[in-house]
Amino acid sequence: MRGWTKVRRRNTSEALIGAVTGFLHRPEVLLLGRYDTTSRLRLVGKTTPLKPGAARDVAEHLTAEGPGHPWTGVRCATSWNSRIPLEPVLVGPGLVAEFSADVSQDHGVWRHPLR
Template structure:
């Protein structure tokens, strides 16, 4: 798999639906290469099939996206506004292959 430059991030809700919650800032080359080895190509029926993602806030340019199986847990740092919304893309911290998505607390309410 090609090393990603950024990651689209999702979390599951209590009904098992995967919600897009944001994306990371640009990954360093070493981080992208390390993550590439932990990703599996997306199978048919990925919940985000057919979606488009903007390249930047307010931009009409679309990201070139490769969907993968939503199995890798990662740690990120986020800045939130008063309503809890992310103010900026998340800063990459590290991959957590020791965890599964089931180990991550579910969203209590879908993002807006």
């Protein structure tokens, strides 16, 4: 008799939206963070490029953040293989995003783009 084992390859989770690439009124990618044990907002992943409908829905709730944002001065790459740094648009980290992610992580950061 053969048995089956279900292996989950993706999980759903939640994180704060700390920044976006693109524009505040038309975000392209969300940069997500979580607070660590020292209360610092740490980048834990970025999403795949948003579809136009999702970008409009998220944009309605985003607010620009001033110089006191925990990620002020941080730059990111447009993709994992990119060498071109990008200045993200910092947003108030009060909006939570639910996402689907591959289970692979490195030191608490998802290795693959989040959906």
